[in-house]
Amino acid sequence: MAPAITNAEEFAEQFRAAGIPSACISSKQTPAEIARLIENFRAGHIRVLTNVDMVGEGFDLPACETLIIATRTASFPRYRQLCGRVLRPAPGKRRAIIIDHTGMVAQHGQPDEPVKWDLINPPKGLERVPTAPCAECGAIYKVRLTHCPECGAANALHERDQIGGYYFDIKRIDAELIAQARCERRKQQQLERLRSEIVWPDYRDGSDLVGRTIADLRRWFVARLQAGGVPIIDINAWLTSPAAADRQLWMTHFTAADLKSRSSSKPMLIYKKCIDNR
Incomplete structure (x- = not known):
């Protein structure tokens, strides 16, 4: 029932x-x-x-x-x-x-x-009113009571x-365990996402020519890393590092002409240097 x-x-x-x-x-x-x-x-x-x-x-x-x-x-x-x-x-x-x-x-x-x-x-x-013996002291009392009136032992029927x-x-x-489980589930979902797709942070590169070029270079850089076999989760970890948002890094090591290159050697070299310096 x-x-x-x-x-x-x-x-x-x-x-x-x-x-x-x-x-x-x-x-x-x-x-x-x-x-x-x-x-x-x-x-x-x-x-x-x-x-x-x-x-x-x-x-x-x-x-x-x-x-x-x-x-x-x-x-x-x-x-x-x-x-x-x-x-x-x-x-x-x-x-x-x-x-x-x-x-x-x-x-x-x-x-x-x-x-x-x-x-x-x-x-x-x-x-x-039905009665029952107390499991602790043996006193007979009304079964509707939640505790024995003699010794105070809890009535097992109400436990x-x-x-x-x-x-x-x-x-x-x-409730705390539910919240913890939800948090763990969100972490697992986020981890699965980081393993399967590129997650782009908001870098605020600016809308000027330099900012637009840096944004294009970053996308090109990531594509070259993927072509070089770097796991997506490692690329996502790098994208959240200070180096990925550093305008000076892009202006020092790359130019707009690099966007036409399909080689992975230069991006891989800079990537490994950034990893070594972390």
Whole structure:
């Protein structure tokens, strides 16, 4: 039982990833699709069937043995209906297993506790508040309490993340870790870009003749380095160095006539000299 269709689909995917045949039924599917999946579940081809309010009252499959509650409800009758899906007897069935991920038992009690049902005035909960022994001191106290009133030990039934009646992220991570992961992902994306394409910084060479010539020389220089086999990531590293932005370097070692040269020897010589001087 999931709180939202997205969760139900994710739960089914997780079971399949673990090698357990599973499927999700939801209101987004046609009646024929739902009937086919339920029949496969009945036949044992599907081991786990995830859903949101699709197998409540009227769902007829008494052989079902296990219920996984991964949603919350404030309604006592609905809670009992959920549990009732696996509490019905069937040939060869000896017991039912209810896995309560949301602490519903602390709010509504054990699913087999006696209840006086009345269609006119349906029960809103148990007539008596369920109790449980403290795991630390053995004192009996109300199971709804979060801590033992005698010794202060935490009630294990409340020591879990509460799942609301809405979509939640089943991969909840600390906000700091999320930010760190995003930062690492951006770094990885930037690194991949630096390996695959030339990233040109804004050099502000100016729009005068000298500035335009330096910009053309720099592009020519990079093309010659690529032709000489220098890795793109190394060229990008050089482009961010002070040498690449130094107008004096271009005015001292190159002229506009170099733009017509296809040789890599001069650019490679200057490149290696700049690397050696770093």
